[in-house]
Amino acid sequence: MTDPTNNPIPPDDDEEKKSKIGTDEWVSQVDDRVRGRSGVLGRLVALWEAIPESWRYTGVLLLVIAFPVISGTDAFLELFDIGDNAFILRTGVRFLTFAILAIGLNVVVGYAGLLDLGYIAFMGIAGYLYAYMSSEFVQIEGLIPYGLAIPSIVSIPLIVLIVAGIGYLIGSVSIRLAGDYLAIVTLGFGQVFIQLALTATRVSVPGFDRPVDLTRGPNGINNLDDITLFGYTFESTMQYYYLFLLLLIIVFVVVNNINRSRIGRAWRAVREDELAAEVMGTPTRRMKLLAFAIGAGIAALAGAVDAAFQGNVVPNPRYSVLTLINLYAMVVLGGTGSLIGSIVGAFIFTILPELLRNIAAAGVLFYGVGIIGLYAALRPWRRFALVMGGTLVGGLLLKLIVPAINPAWDNGFPEAGSVLNQIVQGWLVIPENFQLVGNIVTGLAIFFLLAAMFLRQRQHLFHVLLGLAIYSFAFSWETRLAVEPSATRILVVGATLVVLMVARPQGLLGKTEVKII
Amino acid sequence: MTIELFFQLLPQTLVNGLTLGAVYALIALGYSMVYGILKLLNFAHGDIYMIGAYLGYGVFIMFFVDDTALIPTGLIIVLMLVVAMVGAGIVSVAVERFAYRPLRYAPRIAPLISALGVSFILQNLTQITVSPRPLSYGSGTLIATGNSFAIGDLKVHASRFLVIGVTLILMFALTYFVTQTRLGRAMRAVSMDLDAAQMMGVDVNQVILVTFFIGAALAGAGGVLVGIVFFSIKHTMGFQAGLKGFTAAVIGGIGSIPGAALGGLLLGLAESFFSVYVSITFKDALAFVLLLIILLIRPSGLLGQPIVKKV
Numbered sequence: 001m002t003d004p005t006n007n008p009i010p011p012d013d014d015e016e017k018k019s020k021i022g023t024d025e026w027v028s029q030v031d032d033r034v035r036g037r038s039g040v041l042g043r044l045v046a047l048w049e050a051i052p053e054s055w056r057y058t059g060v061l062l063l064v065i066a067f068p069v070i071s072g073t074d075a076f077l078e079l080f081d082i083g084d085n086a087f088i089l090r091t092g093v094r095f096l097t098f099a100i101l102a103i104g105l106n107v108v109v110g111y112a113g114l115l116d117l118g119y120i121a122f123m124g125i126a127g128y129l130y131a132y133m134s135s136e137f138v139q140i141e142g143l144i145p146y147g148l149a150i151p152s153i154v155s156i157p158l159i160v161l162i163v164a165g166i167g168y169l170i171g172s173v174s175i176r177l178a179g180d181y182l183a184i185v186t187l188g189f190g191q192v193f194i195q196l197a198l199t200a201t202r203v204s205v206p207g208f209d210r211p212v213d214l215t216r217g218p219n220g221i222n223n224l225d226d227i228t229l230f231g232y233t234f235e236s237t238m239q240y241y242y243l244f245l246l247l248l249i250i251v252f253v254v255v256n257n258i259n260r261s262r263i264g265r266a267w268r269a270v271r272e273d274e275l276a277a278e279v280m281g282t283p284t285r286r287m288k289l290l291a292f293a294i295g296a297g298i299a300a301l302a303g304a305v306d307a308a309f310q311g312n313v314v315p316n317p318r319y320s321v322l323t324l325i326n327l328y329a330m331v332v333l334g335g336t337g338s339l340i341g342s343i344v345g346a347f348i349f350t351i352l353p354e355l356l357r358n359i360a361a362a363g364v365l366f367y368g369v370g371i372i373g374l375y376a377a378l379r380p381w382r383r384f385a386l387v388m389g390g391t392l393v394g395g396l397l398l399k400l401i402v403p404a405i406n407p408a409w410d411n412g413f414p415e416a417g418s419v420l421n422q423i424v425q426g427w428l429v430i431p432e433n434f435q436l437v438g439n440i441v442t443g444l445a446i447f448f449l450l451a452a453m454f455l456r457q458r459q460h461l462f463h464v465l466l467g468l469a470i471y472s473f474a475f476s477w478e479t480r481l482a483v484e485p486s487a488t489r490i491l492v493v494g495a496t497l498v499v500l501m502v503a504r505p506q507g508l509l510g511k512t513e514v515k516i517i
Numbered sequence: 518m519t520i521e522l523f524f525q526l527l528p529q530t531l532v533n534g535l536t537l538g539a540v541y542a543l544i545a546l547g548y549s550m551v552y553g554i555l556k557l558l559n560f561a562h563g564d565i566y567m568i569g570a571y572l573g574y575g576v577f578i579m580f581f582v583d584d585t586a587l588i589p590t591g592l593i594i595v596l597m598l599v600v601a602m603v604g605a606g607i608v609s610v611a612v613e614r615f616a617y618r619p620l621r622y623a624p625r626i627a628p629l630i631s632a633l634g635v636s637f638i639l640q641n642l643t644q645i646t647v648s649p650r651p652l653s654y655g656s657g658t659l660i661a662t663g664n665s666f667a668i669g670d671l672k673v674h675a676s677r678f679l680v681i682g683v684t685l686i687l688m689f690a691l692t693y694f695v696t697q698t699r700l701g702r703a704m705r706a707v708s709m710d711l712d713a714a715q716m717m718g719v720d721v722n723q724v725i726l727v728t729f730f731i732g733a734a735l736a737g738a739g740g741v742l743v744g745i746v747f748f749s750i751k752h753t754m755g756f757q758a759g760l761k762g763f764t765a766a767v768i769g770g771i772g773s774i775p776g777a778a779l780g781g782l783l784l785g786l787a788e789s790f791f792s793v794y795v796s797i798t799f800k801d802a803l804a805f806v807l808l809l810i811i812l813l814i815r816p817s818g819l820l821g822q823p824i825v826k827k828v
Contacts, residue, residue: 115626173813183558184767185812188805191760195802321756325633332630439646450611480645487641487649494637498616501631505623 064245067092068238089237095350096244097306100251102330102342104298107255109328110336111264112291113271117324118170118186121193122163122296124319126303128197128215129159131313134225137216152227152308160300167296171289190324197315220314227308240309247305248343251298256339258294267291329497335507344508352496356489360418366477366492367420370470373499383463391467395427402429421478428475438479445472523794528671530793531786536677536746538785539684543739544762545769545777546691547732553708553772554728556625557617560632562736563759564639565609569601569737570750571643574652576600581655590659597741598683605737606730608639613729618722636755643752651751654744680742687735688778695774700727708772736762764804768811770821779819783807 048056071077071085071092101123108116132138133148133155150158174185198218202211215221227234227243234243258264266287269277278284307313317323330349334341356362371388378384403410410429431437448469455461481488500508544566551559576597580587616635620628664675695701700723706714707724715721743758744750761784769780787807792800811819 109626181767181812181816184763185809187760188764188808191805192802199802321760328626329630329633332626336624336626442642442646446611450614453614484645487644490637491641491645494634494641497634497637498631501623501627501634502616502619505620505627 061249065242068241086237089241091350091354093237093241093244093309095347096241096248097302097309098327098330098350099343099346100244100248100302101299101327102334102346103248103251103255103339104295104302105327105331106336106339106342107298108291108295109331110338110342111259111267111271112288113267114175114288114291115183116186116292116295117183117321118188118190118193119295119299119327120319120321120324121190122167122299123303123306124193124197124313124315125166126159126163126300127307127313127319128221129162129300130155130304130307131221131224133159134308135221135223137221149225152225153229156227156301156304159304160297163300163303164293164297168289168293170296171292175285175288175292187321190321194315194319194321197319215315218314218316220312222312224308224311224313226311227305234308240305243305244309247301251301252339252343255294255298259339263287263290332507333497333500335509338507338509341507341509349493353489353493356492357485360420362485362488362492363418363420363477363482366481367424367474369496369499370473374466374470387463387466387470390463391470392427394467395429395471398429399427408432421482424474425478428471428478430475430479434479435483438476441472442476442480445469445476448472526793528668530789532671532673532677534786534789535782536680536785537789538782539680540739540743540746540758540781541761541765541785542778542781543684543687543735543742544758545765545781546688546774547736548759548763548766549769549771549774549777550704550708550728550732552766553774554704554711554725555617555621555628557628558632558763559617559732560629560759561612561616561635561639562609562732563755563757563762564636565605565612565733565755566736566740566758566762567643567750567752567755568608568639568740569605569733570740570744570754571647571652571752572604572737573597573601573741573744574654574750577654577659584655594659594679594741594745598738601737601741602734603737605733605740609729609733610726613726618725640752640755647752649752651749654748654750659745676746680746683738683742687738691731691735691774694731700724704728761804764808767818768808770818772822773818773820776818776820783819 051059068085068089071088077085105116105119108114108119133150134152138148170186170189174182174189197215200214201217202213234240259267266277266282269280269282270284270287274284310318326349330345331342332345333348334343334345356365374387375381375384378387399410409431411432448465452462452465452469455465481491544562547562547565548559551557551562577593580593580596586593612635616631617628620631660674660676660679665672666675666678667673695704703714703719703724704727706717706719707721711721714724739758740750743754762781765780765784766777767780768783769776769778771777784804784807788800788803791803815821
């Protein structure tokens with residue numbers, strides 16, 4: 001028999017296997033961890049929080065209001081080397097539209113906790129309703145010869161009401177399904193909508209001899225009227241920018257106030273524990289339906305005004321699942337349940353892909369995120385220095401040795417965009433057929449990274465594999481990814497999503513969920 | 518439509534529906550198994566299926582030089598299936614390790630978004646490294662165009678038998694694995710109650726990895742089979758297929774393995790019949806209408822366990 005002191009219970013070294021959520025120590029530390037930000041980021045946050053709250057909002061708002069003017073100045077245009085700010089303004093309008101949509105989605109997903117995957121269809125329905133009401137599309141001989149042309153002051157509130165009603169109906173059918181099933185049914189609703197929009201071009205309607213074209217299929221309906229309010233017509237991008245800004249502020253204030261009222265508290269109660277809320281007398285069903293309807297109404301507002309701004313409704317990809325995914329990314333990234341978070345998420349997800357159009361900027365982001373990620377993952381920093389230094393020196397050695405053996409192995413010249421690219425390419429060994437090699441190395445890079453993750457326990461091997469991964473990722477970027485910006489853009493967005501979610505599952509501005517079991 | 522025409526089209530529609538249904542079932546199984554264990558909607562699953570199709574293509578061009586096969590085509594098909602299944606499985610395990618495992622105790626929606634990110638990555642990586650254009654398995658190269666069997670008046674192409682046969686074999690293998698082996702039992706235990714299984718000494722991480730591997734292997738086989746039957750593959754093919762597989766899984770009752778197979782078959786048959794006899798334009802909408810109807814009648818799917826609320 002062995003001596004028990006010599007054979008203690010082995011320490012549980014696999015920390016991540018255990019859920020720390022719910023243990024007493026973890027709960028008691030929550031406040032410390034929220035407060036205890038240190039380093040550069042901590043100081044910046046402290047500085048930001050020292051400004052009174054009302055000043056912060058006013059400052060940001062003033063900046064957003066002044067933005068179209070600032071971006072029109074010569075200094076701004078020269079700094080970014082562009083001719084005029086039309087594109088920037090359009091991106092701005094996109095951001096504001098998505099911010100409104102994200103707030104609406106936040107009401108459904110963040111406040112009431114309902115996973116609504118048909119949300120985008122409400123925007124689409126509103127777009128089509130606006131098209132029917134404000135273009136020459138609807139024509140009935142003798143009765144309506146030149147389209148309906150309903151004034152915006154009537155049509156927009158009407159659309160919001162109709163769509164909120166549809167949201168209520170869809171909700172009341174599907175809300176008795178729990179959790180994920182609700183998600184699936186609403187996803188189905190969204191799919192049915194887009195399929196109808198794409199295919200309902202020859203529908204037989206009672207009272208008409210010929211089949212009626214309801215949507216004009218994939219081409220959509222064109223020539224929608226601009227929005228006119230009290231005799232003032234919104235025409236230019238800048239005018240729409242301010243219209244959307246106004247709508248965003250209104251939606252924000254309204255939703256914020258609802259959230260702080262009895263209704264908001266009821267939503268949170270339903271989200272946290274539906275059964276408990278019901279027992280305490282909350283009308284859970286009515287509260288959920290209300291969230292559904294309000295979300296749909298907000299989507300309708302954004303959808304109708306967006307249709308007017310674009311001047312057309314085209315189903316794909318504007319009302320497709322892809323847009324919905326983007327919206328979800330915004331809400332979740334910003335933090336479900338946080339209104340400011342939704343706006344920040346919308347900002348990141350409309351601006352980031354545009355910035356990535358510029359491949360030099362994308363390169364800086366790629367290397368920057370990579371190096372920061374490594375720095376965060378490798379503690380203490382000596383390990384980081386070891387791996388980076390080792391990779392640099394190893395690369396230089398290769399650069400010396402390989403051309404000496406066979407010069408043909410290092411005579412490829414991929415397009416070098418920026419100074420950074422040139423430096424990195426000076427360090428890499430790039431063969432003539434670098435595109436083919438680049439494809440293989442891209443696969444190798446992922447393999448090295450995976451191998452490194454799985455062999456984390458064996459430190460030396462881990463460091464070597466990581467170094468190989470860094471080298472091959474740099475190679476892959478220079479030879480393949482930087483050459484095809486359109487796909488790389490989405491690739492980087494996807495990678496950002498995964499990394500951000502893993503790093504901060506509750507979103508940027510979301511509250512850490514404390515579960516006491 | 519006359520009665521004669523109806524009967525004339527019936528056998529062909531049935532065979533098409535079964536083929537389509539078999540593929541949907543293969544995709545749905547992976548969705549259902551992962552959901553059963555982690556309660557996670559793995560939206561990257563469709564792209565794993567796409568990866569399978571591309572790996573199969575890789576094997577295909579390796580052994581087809583100038584339209585002549587270097588080894589017997591039957592062997593090539595087997596190799597394609599094996600490579601696609603193992604490759605897709607490895608990719609899926611890696612995805613689980615990186616994108617899902619860190620989020621296992623996070624809010625429910627976080628892994629969903631992470632899955633979408635993975636889907637973007639897989640699609641665009643394939644587009645960059647392979648080709649943005651559709652690739653062809655070549656019609657009639659693997660299984661000659663005339664190679665068909667007659668059942669009565671109906672001629673059924675051999676590739677249809679291949680799809681249905683391979684699917685049946687894989688399903689029997691899966692059933693055996695889940696019901697008869699130790700790991701299969703662990704899998705069922707984890708899907709019933711993850712925490713309780715862990716307390717009983719089941720290695721939950723291992724079970725989850727195996728689940729992801731098997732689910733992805735089935736989807737990978739589905740990808741190759743689709744390539745063989747419909748010839749063409751594309752890097753975006755995973756999205757729509759993923760939605761269909763997902764729908765099939767839910768129709769059958771998500772989390773239930775026989776349910777996924779049944780849902781897939783039903784969906785395939787329904788689509789095939791609907792597009793022949795009613796309207797081809799509303800084919801894709803049909804899947805979801807069917808889903809809505811079934812869920813409203815049976816909220817947990819055809820073979821799913823009813824949700825019991827515990828307080």
